[in-house]
Amino acid sequence: DGGITQSPKYLFRKEGQNVTLSCEQNLNHDAMYWYRQDPGQGLRLIYYSQIVNDFQKGDIAEGYSVSREKKESFPLTVTSAQKNPTAFYLCASSTAVRYEQYFGPGTRLTVT
């Protein structure tokens, strides 16, 4: 089945540690995205990538980093510089920007 996988489903880290969230898609989509979701705030775009080896900052990129070395993969690193990292993180992909996005199941990160 084609789709997007995110792992792990739940992730716990101590404050001050970097953590990397995995996102893999087998839909052959060119564009991939990372969103952060907090209660009552909807989805906020962290980073997006339209093509391999290229990515752009979204609305809340500070404290996050990404890479896009393969078309299928778009990992997100939450660095220790992110002041409030506890959230639900969603990865998505689309054939191109502008069009509908398909979402993974999400990773809930808790930092204490």
Add this chain to the structure above:
Amino acid sequence: AQSVTQLDSQVPVFEEAPVELRCNYSSSVSVYLFWYVQYPNQGLQLLLKYLSGSTLVKGINGFEAEFNKSQTSFHLRKPSVHISDTAEYFCAVSDPVGSNYKLTFGKGTLLTVNP
């Protein structure tokens, strides 16, 4: 920049009643419009989309939405809801021709269907 307003943060209804979830977007020459559903602790699932053509769009699970350009609205409707429709619903818009082509999401409407 595009913006999306979902006018109701919560909508409680009884099972088998009709429901309308409202969505308004900021004016633009043309838009692509989407509705997504999110069940607890899951990702978003596309319900329906409007890219062009007929202003009445039918989606999955018996939902439909109507694009109204003059009122810049894209309200989601279902004639008879089920308990299983309890979820959060997000409206999203993109600009198909301008520079701001990313999807912009509303803050969501929590639909609660009561027995």
